[in-house]
Amino acid sequence: MNNGDYLHWQTVPTRWKDNDLYGHVNNTVHYSLMDTAINEWMIKTAGFDPLRGDQIALCVESHCVYKAEVAFPDTIELGLRVGKLGRSxxxxxxxxxxxxxxxxxxxxxxxxxxxxxxxxRPAEIVDPVRAELQKLVIA
Known part of the structure; x- marks a missing residue:
């Protein structure tokens, strides 16, 4: 993967409290940042309403591979894309x-x-969420 493969970008500041005793951002922060960026995109861009909508999105699987350290006060450039878009x-x-x-x-x-x-129960992804997700699908 290279950073040109991502279709949506977000700059995220690290915080003082993100550093752990080893002097770098703790692994749990990476998951939190991904989850936050995804949900912010769904709410702001796709119009997804997690509080009042007929559908909710449940995380059924997640994974992270750590490649290098980062520490406060650095920023993180977080890229998002859709690797696979299914029915639900x-x-x-x-x-x-x-x-x-x-x-x-x-x-x-x-x-x-x-x-x-x-x-x-699984439900077909509704428009405009599907239409917006389609814009992030990589070939």
Whole structure:
């Protein structure tokens, strides 16, 4: 993967509290940043309403491979793309790059399954969410 493969970018500052006793951003922060970037994109860009909509998106699988360290006060350039778009699911792929030198620090993915709010059964992804997701699908 190279950073040209991602179709949506977000700059994320690290925070003092993100550093752990080893002097770098703790691994749990990487997952939190990916989850936050994905949900922010769905809400702001695709009009997804996680609080009142008929559907919610559940994370059923996630993974992260750590490549390099990052520490406060550096920033993280987080790239998103859709690796696979199914009927009721989406595989988000993320690349996290150190802002100071563009080094790849982590690559990860989240799989969301869209389900009905009440019955928690898989449901076809509705427009405009699907239309916006399609814009992030890589060839």
């Amino acid at each position: 699911s989406v595989r988000w792929e993320a690349g996290l790059y150190r802002g100071s030198d563009a080094a790849l620090i982590a690559e990860g993915y989240f799989v969301h399954v869209f389900v009905g709010r009440g019955d928690r």
